[in-house]
Amino acid sequence: GAVVSQHPSRVICKSGTSVKIECRSLDFQATTMFWYRQFPKQSLMLMATSNEGSKATYEQGVEKDKFLINHASLTLSTLTVTSAHPEDSSFYICSASQGETGYTFGSGTRLTVV
């Protein structure tokens, strides 16, 4: 079946530094990828929709300059958390769309900013 690989699974960084998270579709091409943030005991919050070859579409309230998304190829999207602060600590999840009805999720990245 379709697999989405997300790296790293865990990262700890110092406040003020930037962190890049990669999301790869391993055996299919994903023209659209989604980036989510999940708070403890809560549902997924969609941050942005990443479209290959074009700018990402950010949800209301999500700072595009802070959460940089690049979708340069049909199999790779990256999320860079710039100038990270402790409040950015969270679980970040990507998913790739396989047409109208299919979504495959990455295993998530636990970001801790100290």
Place this chain on the structure above:
Amino acid sequence: AQSVSQHNHHVILSEAASLELGCNYSYGGTVNLFWYVQYPGQHLQLLLKYFSGDPLVKGIKGFEAEFIKSKFSFNLRKPSVQWSDTAEYFCAVSNAGNNRKLIWGLGTSLAVNP
């Protein structure tokens, strides 16, 4: 605006009990409906999905869900739960058009006691 409501936030059952988790959505158009499961420490996995055809959908691990259009509902059921079903369950909806954005419910935490 589209929204998804899951009625039960926490459910505790004994093994062999029957399970029904409620999910209602608000959207007037044609929808695709999903149930995802997140086992402790693991990533999201698709349980089942509906996009057309028979409104009674059978998924993995003995789960099923019924789409009742008139009630805007897509409740998840399992006749007899097992301890291994302990997990978070999320209902999600997307419109059937070109926008593949998933709208998520807040999730239901299911604990099955052996």
